[in-house]
Amino acid sequence: MATRGDELRERLVRVEGRLREIAAEADAPLDRLAGETIAAGGKRLRPLLVLLAAGHGDDGGCAVADDAGLLRAAVAVELIHSATLVHDDVLDAAPLRRGVPTVWSVAGRQGATAAGDYLFARAFGELVANGRIDEVQVLSAASSALAEGELRQREDAYRTDVPIDRYLWRCELKTARLFEAACRLGALESGGPAEALGLFGRRIGLAFQLLDDVLDVCGPVERTGKPRGTDLLDGTVTLPFILARERDRSLLDVRPVTAAEAEEICDRIAATGALEAARERALAMVAQAKDGLPHADAALELVADNVVARYA
Amino acid sequence: MATRGDELRERLVRVEGRLREIAAEADAPLDRLAGETIAAGGKRLRPLLVLLAAGHGDDGGCAVADDAGLLRAAVAVELIHSATLVHDDVLDAAPLRRGVPTVWSVAGRQGATAAGDYLFARAFGELVANGRIDEVQVLSAASSALAEGELRQREDAYRTDVPIDRYLWRCELKTARLFEAACRLGALESGGPAEALGLFGRRIGLAFQLLDDVLDVCGPVERTGKPRGTDLLDGTVTLPFILARERDRSLLDVRPVTAAEAEEICDRIAATGALEAARERALAMVAQAKDGLPHADAALELVADNVVARYA
Numbered sequence A, B: 001m002a003t004r005g006d007e008l009r010e011r012l013v014r015v016e017g018r019l020r021e022i023a024a025e026a027d028a029p030l031d032r033l034a035g036e037t038i039a040a041g042g043k044r045l046r047p048l049l050v051l052l053a054a055g056h057g058d059d060g061g062c063a064v065a066d067d068a069g070l071l072r073a074a075v076a077v078e079l080i081h082s083a084t085l086v087h088d089d090v091l092d093a094a095p096l097r098r099g100v101p102t103v104w105s106v107a108g109r110q111g112a113t114a115a116g117d118y119l120f121a122r123a124f125g126e127l128v129a130n131g132r133i134d135e136v137q138v139l140s141a142a143s144s145a146l147a148e149g150e151l152r153q154r155e156d157a158y159r160t161d162v163p164i165d166r167y168l169w170r171c172e173l174k175t176a177r178l179f180e181a182a183c184r185l186g187a188l189e190s191g192g193p194a195e196a197l198g199l200f201g202r203r204i205g206l207a208f209q210l211l212d213d214v215l216d217v218c219g220p221v222e223r224t225g226k227p228r229g230t231d232l233l234d235g236t237v238t239l240p241f242i243l244a245r246e247r248d249r250s251l252l253d254v255r256p257v258t259a260a261e262a263e264e265i266c267d268r269i270a271a272t273g274a275l276e277a278a279r280e281r282a283l284a285m286v287a288q289a290k291d292g293l294p295h296a297d298a299a300l301e302l303v304a305d306n307v308v309a310r311y312a
Helices: A004-025 A030-039 A045-054 A068-092 A103-128 A133-155 A164-190 A194-218 A230-234 A239-247 A249-253 A259-271 A274-291 A298-309 B004-025 B030-039 B045-054 B068-092 B103-128 B133-155 B164-190 B194-218 B230-234 B239-247 B249-253 B259-271 B274-291 B298-309
Strands: none
Touching (some): A004 A068, A004 A103, A030 A068, A045 A164, A068 A133, A068 B103, A103 B068, A103 B133, A133 A164, A194 A230, A194 A239, A194 A274, A239 A259, A239 A274, A249 A259, A259 A274, A274 A298, B030 B068, B045 B068, B045 B298, B068 B103, B164 B194, B164 B239, B194 B259, B230 B259, B239 B259, B239 B274, B249 B259, B259 B274, B274 B298
């Protein structure tokens, strides 16, 4: 008899296969670009959340008898995520992502903008096949939030005095909402508790972003694949800085322009103890996420812990 | 009693109002950016097609009793169109569109990319409220096509020997499919003939693009708002050039880099008679579109003729 773990692995393989199929459906050169983007896709955390949320409450086997719709939801969420990565790389003019050349560096601005738009449109095309308007609504709300978050980040650039609530709201929009959507979609497919699972997703999404922002300050470079202080150089003011400026007011006046200056500010932030405080805030968020689950769920709790483990 | 014209005008006003509402729903600065994009929106040709397609077969009054869904479809199509304009302006680094500063010039690359993404996501959010998965499918298919068309344009850049079929297919993808979607959505809302009206939309969309490409070569600048030969400078090889190169093979070797060189090539294209040939092809397409309508429809025929009238 297949265990839940076997089933999950098998489904993730099928998600991966479908992502590649979708890339191949495009005409050249889009198939190549989309394929590269998808191949460089990383952890597949969001599809995993879709699949696990659908299994919530199901201890032994499979809560979803026909899983075609579930897989489409998992694929759709990952396509939206891929689309935002491609557009982010255009904005950052980033040559590498996870050690692989970005679509931007291979195809230029026009190629990458269009490739992102294509992945975005295909996400809706995939989900539509489920025939469920409630699911499309979840995906479009998350997509709007992502774009708003991106714009807010730009609006707040170089604002060393940005209020913490404004920062947290930006993280909600640009990260937590898609995690929420992933969990909601899984719940909708299995008839599970969509509100409660959505809240779980939102909380671990927020924790994920907070820890990502901590990693930008503390590195190490070998793990993050980018120099420390990249956010600072981009003018992106994040939680470690916000907490540090309360303890070292001279930080309010910084505006690093070289990588060395950014690293030096990272050291000043670390010296205030702000990294530990930010990490604790994220850990508390993860604990809250787990506590809020309708009932114990080893798999979802493991994902929540893994969000934190990235840091350790 | 309200005439069909009164009703149409009133609906277009409501479409306009809803577009502005959607812009205002975003947080600042997105509301401002989205508002500017929408305000600079131009002719509202696509929403008009949605509304008119819904009235096809209806000689006196209104084929759609409750028109809320119809208006949402019209708004959704225009939002997709606006999203592509914003992204195009980023790619072209265009300072002005219709004499108004572009979102790109006001908000920079990041702002404009995010604003485009937002408008795109909101299009789906708007249409979803109709609760019709068939409509969402139409919109996502058109959106994928748009992105594919954009990428093909890039792929074919500076290919002076691009085959005509490849050029025509690109026009289908980047322009005709959204016209088709507009007509299909109107038909779906009114229970009209979606296939036939979709084909009508596709044909006039293709004619629209062909004439747009003619205008780029012949101007005049006062009407198009941009210098002659802008496409040539971007490396975009279009029908006038393709037809001209059959008559003047030396054109195969051109690669203009200055505006003056581009204008000179425009003159060489015009000298071959290619502009008239291209225009005739577009006119034939419009005639075919009108002939293919299930039955006479003065309003849709007028729109088809107006596509051509832009040129006259």
